[in-house]
Amino acid sequence: MGFHTFDVDRAAQLEDASRYEYLSVDELLALFDPDTSTVVADLGSGTGFYTDHVAAAAGRVYALDVQPGMHERYREKGLPSNVVPVTADIGSLPFSDSLDAVVSTMTFHEFASPAAMEAVADALVPGGRVAIADWTQAGAGNEGAPRSERYAADDAVEFCTDAGIEVRRAEDRRETFVLEGVLSE
Secondary structure, eight states: OOOOOOOGGGGGGGGOGGGGGTSOHHHHHHHHOOOTTOEEEEETOTTOTTHHHHHHHSSEEEEEESOHHHHHHHHHHOOOTTEEEEEOOGGGOSOSSOEEEEEEESOHHHHOSHHHHHHHHHHEEEEEEEEEEEEBTTSOOSSSSOGGGOBOHHHHHHHHHHTTEEEEEEEEOSSEEEEEEEEOO
């Protein structure tokens, strides 16, 4: 498995409502329970497909993507007023003890590493929440990232635990996994 990103030229595919079959908005929000004061970073926000929903429930949302082209597509679509685009690598997040939550929707396989999860932990306030949903290696591979590029829930648990994030829930499902965690205080 290696670092890669979703091709900006295919960004329109990220706006496909069939993605809700694998992760509903309610399920995503339940993983970290935001309110209007919650400061969130969406890791690998792309065109903002899920970011828009997080923004509707949270205070400030940092739409983090390593590709400036994704931010351009998001701006063209229309950024909610509480969303701030940030171009950065997850291994070097420009936040320190300032985020109430981080979310990653179908992007964990693009950045999963001990260094990235350490950066996530460093960016969170004590008790900060982690919500991850991604394609599982245990799935059939009929949708989403190729199985050779995926991780299973147990892999994500290990990365999180090693970074000081207590995992409260992690499960592989038909094609995806979900993980809910909290930074140890």
